[in-house]
Amino acid sequence: MSVTDTPPATASTDADPFSPEVLEDPLPTQARLRDAGPVVYLERYGVHALARYEHVHTALTDWQTFQSAAGVGLANFRHEKPWRPPSLLLEADPPLHDAPRTVLSRILGPRALRRLREAWVEDARELVDRVVGRTEFDAVAELSQAFPLRVFPDAVGLEKEGRDNLLPYGDHAFNAFGPPNELVARGAAHIGRLSAWVDGQCARERLAPGGFGAAIWEAADRGDITEEQAPLIVRSLLTAGVDTTVHALGAVLYAFATHPGQWRRLRRDPRLARVAFDEAVRWESPVQTFFRTATGDVGIGGATIPDGGKILMFLGAANRDPRRWEDPDAFDLSRDPSAHVGFGMGIHQCVGQHVARLEAESLLTALAERVEHIELAGEPRRHLNNTLRAWSSMPVRITPA
Amino acid sequence: MAMRTAAAPPANTAAGTATAMSLRVVGRTEVADGVVALTLARPDGGRLPDWTPGAHVDLVLPSGLTRQYSLCGDRWDARTYRVAVLREADGRGGSSYIHDHLREGDPVGLGGPRNNFPLAPAQEYHFVAGGIGITPLLPMIVQVDMLGVPWRLLYGGRTRASMAFLDELSKAHGDRVLAVPEDEHGRPDLERWLPEPSPGAKVYSCGPAGLLDAVRRVCADWPDGRVRTERFVAAETAGEGGRPFEVELRRSGTTLAVGTEQNLLQVLGEAGVHVLSSCRQGLCGTCETAVLDGVPDHRDSILDEADRAAGDCMFVCVSRARSQRLVLDL
Numbered sequence: 247m248s249v250t251d252t253p254p255a256t257a258s259t260d261a262d263p264f265s266p267e268v269l270e271d272p273l274p275t276q277a278r279l280r281d282a283g284p285v286v287y288l289e290r291y292g293v294h295a296l297a298r299y300e301h302v303h304t305a306l307t308d309w310q311t312f313q314s315a316a317g318v319g320l321a322n323f324r325h326e327k328p329w330r331p332p333s334l335l336l337e338a339d340p341p342l343h344d345a346p347r348t349v350l351s352r353i354l355g356p357r358a359l360r361r362l363r364e365a366w367v368e369d370a371r372e373l374v375d376r377v378v379g380r381t382e383f384d385a386v387a388e389l390s391q392a393f394p395l396r397v398f399p400d401a402v403g404l405e406k407e408g409r410d411n412l413l414p415y416g417d418h419a420f421n422a423f424g425p426p427n428e429l430v431a432r433g434a435a436h437i438g439r440l441s442a443w444v445d446g447q448c449a450r451e452r453l454a455p456g457g458f459g460a461a462i463w464e465a466a467d468r469g470d471i472t473e474e475q476a477p478l479i480v481r482s483l484l485t486a487g488v489d490t491t492v493h494a495l496g497a498v499l500y501a502f503a504t505h506p507g508q509w510r511r512l513r514r515d516p517r518l519a520r521v522a523f524d525e526a527v528r529w530e531s532p533v534q535t536f537f538r539t540a541t542g543d544v545g546i547g548g549a550t551i552p553d554g555g556k557i558l559m560f561l562g563a564a565n566r567d568p569r570r571w572e573d574p575d576a577f578d579l580s581r582d583p584s585a586h587v588g589f590g591m592g593i594h595q596c597v598g599q600h601v602a603r604l605e606a607e608s609l610l611t612a613l614a615e616r617v618e619h620i621e622l623a624g625e626p627r628r629h630l631n632n633t634l635r636a637w638s639s640m641p642v643r644i645t646p647a
Numbered sequence: 648m649a650m651r652t653a654a655a656p657p658a659n660t661a662a663g664t665a666t667a668m669s670l671r672v673v674g675r676t677e678v679a680d681g682v683v684a685l686t687l688a689r690p691d692g693g694r695l696p697d698w699t700p701g702a703h704v705d706l707v708l709p710s711g712l713t714r715q716y717s718l719c720g721d722r723w724d725a726r727t728y729r730v731a732v733l734r735e736a737d738g739r740g741g742s743s744y745i746h747d748h749l750r751e752g753d754p755v756g757l758g759g760p761r762n763n764f765p766l767a768p769a770q771e772y773h774f775v776a777g778g779i780g781i782t783p784l785l786p787m788i789v790q791v792d793m794l795g796v797p798w799r800l801l802y803g804g805r806t807r808a809s810m811a812f813l814d815e816l817s818k819a820h821g822d823r824v825l826a827v828p829e830d831e832h833g834r835p836d837l838e839r840w841l842p843e844p845s846p847g848a849k850v851y852s853c854g855p856a857g858l859l860d861a862v863r864r865v866c867a868d869w870p871d872g873r874v875r876t877e878r879f880v881a882a883e884t885a886g887e888g889g890r891p892f893e894v895e896l897r898r899s900g901t902t903l904a905v906g907t908e909q910n911l912l913q914v915l916g917e918a919g920v921h922v923l924s925s926c927r928q929g930l931c932g933t934c935e936t937a938v939l940d941g942v943p944d945h946r947d948s949i950l951d952e953a954d955r956a957a958g959d960c961m962f963v964c965v966s967r968a969r970s971q972r973l974v975l976d977l
Contacts, residue, residue: 307694310723340722341766341790344699348765356932357954469849469872470767520923582916584924584933593697595931603933
């Protein structure tokens with residue numbers, strides 16, 4: 247990477263953070279971006295990048311200056327057409343963002359989720375019972391995908407048929423935040439069929455009573471949101487609620503499979519499950535990046551980002567910034583990972599974070615009860631995505647307790 | 648366009664340290680007879696917790712009283728809040744304290760913001776304000792106007808001079824605003840002013856109980872959820888906030904002291920009891936902790952009235968205690 251001093255105090259680089267090589271192992275590039283300066287210009291894409299915790303945190307929380315409605319991917323909706331109607335949550339600013347966010351935060355809030363806890367813990371126990379009978383298996387397929395796909399679609403109230411569309415749909419949506427590279431082209435080939443299924447599932451009559459989806463429609467009946475907004479808010483659940491959780495669970499399973507001491511610690515004190523999950527979200531940052539757009543000429547970190555300029559925030563780099571975290575590369579349950587930016591921060595912070603935490607807590611608690619030791623049984627393989635840090639397979643060997 | 652500087656958060660926030668939400672009065676203006684507007688900011692000038700129109704905050708006054716006021720400032724300015732306080736002759740000391748004693752530079756504790764009166768989408772809005780009930784409607788009007796959605800306002804008050812923000816509303820919006828000072832025109836004729844229910848229309852009203860009852864009566868035929876009201880009352884909460892307290896951690900078998908200027912989450916962390924948190928502003932809900940005994944002083948933006956009254960859980964990043972002792976499941 248060549249880092250040159252071009253416009254006043256702004257570093258510049260021709261590195262491509264979305265190349266297959268960097269997606270495979272983003273850490274060295276992220277370290278160089280952090281060290282190059284608070285703001286680094288990415289020549290290839292004509293955008294400014296933030297990789298230090300302090301500046302990523304600022305851009306995430308200051309929605310007045312760093313807007314989302316012009317898209318949270320590379321595409322600038324001020325002059326580019328989005329690939330689908332924009333999200334009413336992720337790709338919206340106040341005031342339009344308010345009502346959908348208010349409705350969804352209530353439906354997915356910790357108090358609303360209490361009724362799911364017992365059932366999810368039971369589901370996790372059943373799933374774990376099934377895998378402990380086999381000493382070697384793929385933790386991605388059998389745990390990190392199986393568990394969310396077992397509990398989440400039911401919680402939303404989706405039909406049984408076609409749930410296998412959820413992962414590839416989400417995968418494409420997260421690829422589409424990046425540049426139009428090979429990953430996007432591959433997903434685009436199937437996206438018509440996937441979108442048709444997802445959009446169909448968002449209709450009132452397709453959603454089972456009692457689920458998150460039905461609750462969104464009830465909010466429309468009360469007039470809290472409009473009937474036009476309801477299906478798009480359901481779509482947000484289906485887009486952002488599956489892949490992200492799958493990869494976050496993959497991250498925590500990988501962390502434990504490679505840190506046996508930490509696993510022993512969790513077994514001694516299973517109440518650490520919540521901290522363990524957030525520490526894994528910090529450490530791996532399943533959502534690596536998001537963009538914002540400058541709402542005026544913005545001064546940050548000594549640089550000026552012009553009005554309408556795209557800003558790439560490296561959440562993953564911020565979560566491993568040694569300026570903020572002691573020994574950032576260590577996965578360590580004695581750390582307090584609070585205030586990591588793996589779920590974002592501010593008004594757009596992941597509205598499903600409590601759902602993800604409850605899924606993780608259920609699964610980790612069940613595993614800690616039944617599994618004495620977990621280790622890699624082969625080389626895990628990365629799944630490449632422009633936005634997500636993910637595993638496609640992770641062979642593990644376990645010793646039942 | 649003017650250059651804006653996105654200032655980095657102060658070092659302690661950047662480092663993720665919890666900030667005790669103590670604000671300062673940075674501005675104080677008489678905006679109408681018996682109404683004073685306060686501008687509040689953090690002592691370090693940093694960002695305040697985000698809010699939406701209709702939201703209110705708890706202000707913990709130096710006298711120990713806690714009072715709730717609607718936010719009526721500009722949410723695009725993240726560094727100040729504005730509230731407007733009516734001197735209530737029969738009030739319980741909160742409004743008279745603010746009118747008679749609170750000065751620029753004085754500290755006030757913050758709870759919330761919390762929103763029980765959020766603005767939902769509509770194709771047209773009919774706003775009805777009574778007296779100081781104009782305050783939550785002000786930021787709603789700004790936003791609705793920004794979105795280009797048709798709206799109108801009926802604003803009643805005792806006298807023209809007692810009606811806060813009337814001049815600026817009339818100047819900016821002309822005919823959309825109908826002012827009805829009682830000494831000139833008597834009580835507003837709601838029957839005539841409020842339309843028949845139509846799909847997509849919503850009524851938002853805030854003011855004294857009599858006005859809201861009248862709005863409800865006139866709008867009896869409107870479908871559920873289309874007429875939204877907020878009663879303007881100075882809610883009385885038991886005990887006093889902003890005081891030192893003891894916190895017993897039942898599972899750890901420890902008792903800790905939390906001073907007036909200290910933050911509970913921070914005290915817990917320093918004692919080696921790490922409670923997972925995220926926003927540290929009482930917004931995200933990550934640090935929910937079960938309360939086994941004692942009365943929490945809820946400062947979060949999450950719990951509704953019933954949850955707050957239940958008192959069985961709290962968000963330790965911002966909340967404190969109203970009782971001298973609090974017992975937590977930690």
